[in-house]
Amino acid sequence: MSPRALVVALGLVLAMPALAQEDDAAGKAVRADAWVSSDAEGNETRKLALGWDVSHRDPDHWWGLKVERARFSGDDWSDSEDRAYLSGAGDLRGWSWQGDIGSNGHDLVGRGSIHSKDARRKEFFIERDVLETRGGVANGWVQTFAGAAIDLPMGDRWSTTVLGGAQDFGTGSNLRTHLRANLVHALVPDQGLSLQLRTRYFHDSDPREADYFSPSWYGEAMGVLGWRRFVGGYQWRAVAGMGRQRSAGEDWKRARMLQFGLETPRRNNAWLRLDAGYSDTPVVADGGADSYSYRYVQVQGVVAF
Numbered sequence: 001m002s003p004r005a006l007v008v009a010l011g012l013v014l015a016m017p018a019l020a021q022e023d024d025a026a027g028k029a030v031r032a033d034a035w036v037s038s039d040a041e042g043n044e045t046r047k048l049a050l051g052w053d054v055s056h057r058d059p060d061h062w063w064g065l066k067v068e069r070a071r072f073s074g075d076d077w078s079d080s081e082d083r084a085y086l087s088g089a090g091d092l093r094g095w096s097w098q099g100d101i102g103s104n105g106h107d108l109v110g111r112g113s114i115h116s117k118d119a120r121r122k123e124f125f126i127e128r129d130v131l132e133t134r135g136g137v138a139n140g141w142v143q144t145f146a147g148a149a150i151d152l153p154m155g156d157r158w159s160t161t162v163l164g165g166a167q168d169f170g171t172g173s174n175l176r177t178h179l180r181a182n183l184v185h186a187l188v189p190d191q192g193l194s195l196q197l198r199t200r201y202f203h204d205s206d207p208r209e210a211d212y213f214s215p216s217w218y219g220e221a222m223g224v225l226g227w228r229r230f231v232g233g234y235q236w237r238a239v240a241g242m243g244r245q246r247s248a249g250e251d252w253k254r255a256r257m258l259q260f261g262l263e264t265p266r267r268n269n270a271w272l273r274l275d276a277g278y279s280d281t282p283v284v285a286d287g288g289a290d291s292y293s294y295r296y297v298q299v300q301g302v303v304a305f
Helices: 003-019 134-139
Strands: 027-039 044-058 061-074 077-092 095-103 108-116 122-130 142-153 158-168 175-188 193-204 217-231 234-247 253-263 270-285 288-304
Touching: 027 061, 061 095, 077 108, 077 134, 193 234, 217 253
Parallel strands: none
Antiparallel strands: 027 044, 027 288, 044 061, 061 077, 077 095, 095 108, 108 122, 122 142, 142 158, 158 175, 175 193, 193 217, 217 234, 234 253, 253 270, 270 288
């Protein structure tokens, strides 16, 4: 770990006693997190994190320290950095929150969210991390995405979610505004099956500013079949969708996505979670219109004692 990241880690350790509100029922936990993602342009991200919960009551109430090694690479380039975070989850006056706040030794990075527990779930979130492109890593560009979402129930089987947000890429003057809306119908509630219409749109104030996909606007509409069910104590999740997408200067094209998840039961105070996914998005390459694909796999494990 770099000296600057080590100083940040030490500062977080010293701050933790004031932030962690332990009780007699709280224990400790060890957690591990691995992330791998890649895209059609040859960019790849690998992250490996290890954490120690100094106060762990249950999966929704804990505080701890996490250290992470991140590696970014592509065709003929690569770079690595160390991060340290103060991480946790808990309740605050009827709201639930979770997040990581830390540093890579140069910039503030992390993520956080807080949401209400009522039927009309309101959520506020912020994410801040390195822009995972060659230019982003080389120039130290850090992107920040902040926004809010609300769930709107529409009877026993219908609901909709609306999200709005703004994203700064740290590259200069480009500000991306986001709008997303999902309509969900519980098709077979007993089997965990749902039909969804997912739409999203974004607008870039300064298109083509750097080496990431940034047309002046982009829109997408997708029909999605979702499944979530507990089988033998295991939680299984799967989502598959297909639709159409379009960006400025391009015609409508096919859009696809596939996601899979599995979470094990809490046995002997230990559990494991796996998430994987694929999506494609159009991008204009040097040789003309091309297709963009993004893949990711994440494995998380926790052992409490």
